[in-house]
Amino acid sequence: EDKVVQSPLSLVVHEGDTVTLNCSYEVTNFRSLLWYKQEKKAPTFLFMLTSSGIEKKSGRLSSILDKKELFSILNITATQTGDSAIYLCAVGGTGTASKLTFGTGTRLQVTL
Amino acid sequence: DAGVIQSPRHEVTEMGQEVTLRCKPISGHNSLFWYRQTMMRGLELLIYFNNNVPIDDSGMPEDRFSAKMPNASFSTLKIQPSEPRDSAVYFCASSFRQTLYNEQFFGPGTRLTVL
Numbered sequence: 001e002d003k004v005v006q007s008p009l010s011l012v013v014h015e016g017d018t019v020t021l022n023c024s025y026e027v028t029n030f031r032s033l034l035w036y037k038q039e040k041k042a043p044t045f046l047f048m049l050t051s052s053g054i055e056k057k058s059g060r061l062s063s064i065l066d067k068k069e070l071f072s073i074l075n076i077t078a079t080q081t082g083d084s085a086i087y088l089c090a091v092g093g094t095g096t097a098s099k100l101t102f103g104t105g106t107r108l109q110v111t112l
Numbered sequence: 113d114a115g116v117i118q119s120p121r122h123e124v125t126e127m128g129q130e131v132t133l134r135c136k137p138i139s140g141h142n143s144l145f146w147y148r149q150t151m152m153r154g155l156e157l158l159i160y161f162n163n164n165v166p167i168d169d170s171g172m173p174e175d176r177f178s179a180k181m182p183n184a185s186f187s188t189l190k191i192q193p194s195e196p197r198d199s200a201v202y203f204c205a206s207s208f209r210q211t212l213y214n215e216q217f218f219g220p221g222t223r224l225t226v227l
Contacts, residue, residue: 034215042203042218043155088155099168100216104154
């Protein structure tokens with residue numbers, strides 16, 4: 001059974017801090033790892049990672065995948081209150097016909 | 113593009129009543145997913161369809177839950193009879209199966225409260 005574990009479960013930081021969110025996984029025939037951001041509504045897509053060692057960046061957010069050690073990290077630099085959300089990690093395998101397995105998420109709160 | 117459309121956005125019902133949630137996937141997408149999200153269990157996959165055919169319903173909690181996809185543009189998730197523990201946010205998501213990398217697009221969700 002595919003499994004995704006995220007840490008920490010929750011995090012409170014001050015605006016301007018840098019945070020690192022972790023995601024480890026076990027999946028049959030890995031295809032992709034995805035990060036989503038969820039505020040008070042539906043999850044919205046952030047990144048898709050398929051290859052080890054290649055950093056994806058979008059503004060202050062970046063992510064990287066290690067397929068040997070089976071984990072990914074999501075970094076947020078110079079955090080802002082608008083970054084407060086639940087960050088979800090999900091993995092998909094080639095044998096699961098586009099099915100994703102989600103972690104329980106990391107709840108990030110950025111305070112002034 | 114209208115994105116994934118779900119209705120209703122909020123539903124409050126009494127225990128024992130039937131509840132039907134509706135979803136319209138993004139046009140051209142051929143995979144559809146129903147998820148349930150609670151504080152305790154996070155985001156759980158209930159069932160998914162490829163080309164209108166149910167592929168994996170192992171996440172459906174029990175026989176009170178059923179899902180259908182009569183055509184490529186519509187799906188329903190039905191709970192009968194509903195119970196208070198079914199209270200959650202139910203998301204529908206869709207994707208294009210032939211893409212390599214599994215990206216799914218989520219609807220706004222239906223917040224269900226069973227009293």
